[in-house]
Amino acid sequence: MEKSRPLWDNSLQFVFACISYAVGLGNVWRFPYLCQMYGGGGFLIPYFIMLIAEGMPLLYLELAVGQRMRQGSIGAWKIISPYLCGVGIASVVVSFFLSMYYNVINAWAFWYLFHSFQDPLPWATCPLNTNHTGYEEECEKTSSTQYFWYRQTLNISPSLETSGSMQWEQVLCLTLAWLVVYLCILRGTESTGKVVYVTASLPYCVLIIYLIRGLTLHGAVNGLIYMFTPKLEQLSNPKTWISAATQIFFSLGLGFGSLIAYASYNEASNNCERHAIIVSLINSATSIFASVVTFSIYGFKATFNYESCLNKVILLLMNAFDLEEGSLTADNLNEMKDYLMATHPQEYAQLSPQVKNCSLEAELDTAVQGTGLAFIVYSEAIKNMEVPQLYSVLYFVMLLMLGIGSMLGNTAAILTPLTDSRVITARFPKEVISGAVCFINCIIGLIFTMEAGNYWFDIFNDYAATLSLLLIVLVETIAVCYIYGIRRFEKDLHTMIGHKPNWYWKIMWAFASPLLIVSLFIFYLTDYILTGTLQYQAWDATQGQLVTKDYPGYARAMIGLLVAASTMCIPLGALVTFVRKRLKRESVSTVA
């Protein structure tokens, strides 16, 4: 008897699953950075234009393909054209690479979460050195939060070449992260459908709490003003538009096959057009919401650091010149500095290298993205709040929910094609297949727990998915519009939803989106070629800051391998199908 395909319990589960997948860490740690770099409030203009030109149409396309074909990515593209099985395989390969390194972020979030149950927080103060006379040297040079991240969490090595040993604490956290993912995908849509209720809604609760807390912090307004003052001259910078397009593209998670997998569990009559619009709008709204929270936190942190800097200067001058306490304040600091310079020129000249010029602008200008923002900047802001343990726990639980939600989508992209194939499902039950995938990923992920693991993480983060995804989605769009045929696709949508897509969708699918993707692709290729040697940021413990180094040969080979492994699947798949068909035709003709 044919086993019927598992379905979502209701369409709400499907929408929540898509939101949980699309709203991920990139909304929290990449969008605020882009906003800051490319013109503050003005960045929203290219962002929304790209959303309409690229985001919504491509999302609708993927959902419609999945819902129509009712198969994972490999099966779906095979149905559209047998020569396109390579596209599905490329999606699975990219998803595989992504799930390898993405769960390490969840491991780090777990690490920070478990350390949040202490008073004081471990990243609030520097640890003491061996003879208890002062603080650790490395910690003195940098800040306690950076020390906690680079030394106590990662135990990072000075360069990629020195691999070092595996950190057992990180291994434990990574194992736990994979066990959590296994628990959620164990039963397929049955379990995933319930879990996404939590992973989709909990981050919003935490963001609202943080919004209220963030806006009431001292100095938050500075950050918000800084972010939202539009610098419209950035609109003429092509990088702004390219970053907007890239952000929309990767934020929605197109091309991994997860959306196709999720949509394949839908009933055939599900209105995926409405859901596509809802999901993409919610994703963008969440990005903006998260950046409001992030900037109020930035403002608080910058104001706090600025005031600490001022206080340090005041203390220094007071001690050096034996002035009465309270005579030097932030307001009269400049006049007093001039007065002291005039009255005691020699002593002041001796002191002047230590007297720093504190500037709020400089503190706000430090734009950070990625793990630096999530784990260093936020933890620095949290340690200065009241009841820091509560806010720390909330924040890292939110990061976990965002990360696990995205991981569920990634693993669904790998598992759905595997469970669709009857060869494998006949021999092994679902639980064993999921377990095997989690186990393999966990073992490979142990690379990222070594001392040089963060450098490998950066390689995977920057190169594993970027170029390949652009190519995959380009081939997908062209395949649906020109190989499958847009009229046939229209009719399919009419059967599923009840009405044909209007001219906006058709124009976007046929012309606008492919053009955009091609231009993005050309830009990235030229960028890679022009920059020449690839470089990375390494942590220098003696200086207490990041330094730029060149990638060694084998790392560059690895990058090439990552990109090639997924992109080559597309032409190889077509070639293999062609050869197979040729052979079949020949054998048939010889038999006949």
Added chain:
Amino acid sequence: MLRVLLLTLSVVAIVHAELCKPDAQNAFKVRLSIKTALGDNAYAWDANEEYLFKAMVAFAMRRYSSKSTTQISNVLVCNVTDRVSFWFVVTDSSKNLTTVPESEVEAAIRMNRNRINNAFLLSDQTLQFLKITSTLSPPVEPSTPIWLIVFGVVLCLIVAGILFLVVAGIQQRKKKNKDSTERENLEEKSEEIVTVENGIPCETLDLKAGHINGVFAADDERFTSL
């Protein structure tokens, strides 16, 4: 008489000025930040507070060397500034015009630092002896790090959840298999039982094949709807 008194006083004053001055031998600089520590409850630094300071230093010297020879008059304080910082030395009462060595004073102050701080309601950071570095107290470390405990709890919960789901899945599959085999067995059994209807054994009616009465067969599906 008066002149002798004045002479001795001036000599003493000069001697004191010699022994206690900035950067003198065996002298220490002290800096207090009373307003930073106490805010509105800050007290003003006056002669009484100085007297208390001298008393505390004398107390520290007595406790350290356990000979009760140091008097308050042995502690000399000079160069008090608005910042509230000053220099002090401890003179040796047994030998004239000498000061107690630096190391002894330092050790005495270190031993009694807590008592001195508390007398002034200040801390190591707000009552600074500039040449005496305070040993920072190490943070309290529990025997098992707290994070391992939380990790253990979460791990047990997750593993329990996984085992529960896996076992439930296996049981469900076994039940499904049993149900389907039971159904097959039931069908076979019913064929063996000879049921009699109106005197005719049912087996002759051939339940499996059966005859379809064309009039009563519900074969609407064979016709397309109008």
